[in-house]
């Protein structure tokens with residue numbers, strides 16, 4: 156420990172800044188954080204050494220991305236720590252790979268990681284730690300080491316601000332066991348945002364485990380050095396300004412970290428690349444891409460309706476079905492033959508970024524996970540929204556009401572963050588929405604144009620001197636300065 160401090164001091168602080176990145180156990184977190192680590196190392200070669208600190212099975216999911224960065228000459232490393240024993244079979248270490256009924260075990264593993272993180276960080280003594288939202292304890296460990304802790308947010312600012320502001324009034328959302336029909340989100344600059352309680356994450360409505368964690372998370376975020384968010388200012392500008400004012404000591408908006416498109420094909424695991432060839436056989440902008448992220452599940456009945464709906468649309472489609480959902484009999488008899496000329500099903504993992512960038516894809520049917528929203532905007536694709544869980548219904552409102560590059564797939568029944576309380580979306584509605592969207596018309600053309608504008612702004616944001624480019628460099632400058640002053644004060648004492 157002393158030796159590390161001395162060597163930094165003796166070479167004038169010129170050894171690279173060693174930044175550790177600690178992602179939560181889910182691909183929607185792991186993927187953007189790995190991108191971020193690679194972007195930081197690439198932004199300042201020789202000045203930053205980025206280390207992804209992950210459990211073995213999660214390391215396997217990002218290994219290709221890390222290897223590519225290393226081959227490009229960037230200082231990116233992998234450091235593995237054991238996944239806590241929570242009764243999962245070996246090799247199962249993240250939300251999308253555990254069976255739904257075992258998801259709680261992943262959260263148990265989060266709690267059990269605290270002492271492991273502490274030991275590991277004290278042993279390796281990085282100069283700064285970028286840790287994911289649930290790992291609030293890293294703020295305390297970093298403070299003990301005298302180094303900055305940043306919180307990485309894989310969720311956008313609009314949803315974060317909405318959740319923080321709703322959390323503050325949560326006791327008013329449900330009074331005497333009765334939920335208000337709709338809540339106006341307080342403290343949102345600009346347009347009024349209303350949302351029914353059934354579309355809000357459950358921790359805002361009742362004392363779930365996360366409600367208690369939320370206080371720790373918020374306190375750790377405010378006490379820490381700052382936050383890094385995967386978004387870009389032009390997508391949610393007024394909210395970014397407000398967020399800077401109330402929710403963080405320092406805020407850096409560095410996204411989309413998926414741009415520039417470089418290692419698109421193996422991001423988050425080995426994807427099915429045949430679908431890219433298949434796409435190339437289809438006319439320009441003719442295909443609807445349907446994918447619902449890395450872990451949300453559908454009922455068997457809903458999968459059937461979705462299959463029939465895509466068939467009824469009569470449009471070409473590329474549909475990603477998670478392995479867990481595709482087990483057993485999941486589509487109607489004869490369906491695959493009937494759609495064989497215009498539909499492709501990927502079971503498991505698709506190379507989403509490469510798919511979204513493909514000229515044959517014309518629209519994205521998405522669950523509104525934040526990464527998918529951002530990736531759609533970056534690719535200039537309009538979206539049909541079908542939120543399923545957690546903050547996805549809030550993201551949907553950014554897409555459809557504020558940024559206006561998408562529309563709801565269905566409004567004809569009960570929607571609910573609790574999948575078991577939501578109505579099944581009927582095939583007929585899916586078919587009609589997809590067909591209408593793909594056929595175009597003034598309303599859709601406007602959304603397409605708006606998505607195109609956002610794609611240009613996203614590209615500009617990450618290009619030299621763009622807003623995200625500047626924020627990425629500002630993080631590095633601020634951490635470098637914090638490190639230099641720590642080294643100086645260590646030397647003085």
Ligand code: UDP
Nearest residue numbers: 183448449450475504505507524525526527
């Ligand atoms: N993704 C992918 N292939 C798939 C499904 C998802 O590459 O078949 C990627 C997608 O590009 C995104 C991430 O996985 O980067 C999913 O994150 P998102 O926030 O959209 O959803 P979540 O999985 O967190 O629900």
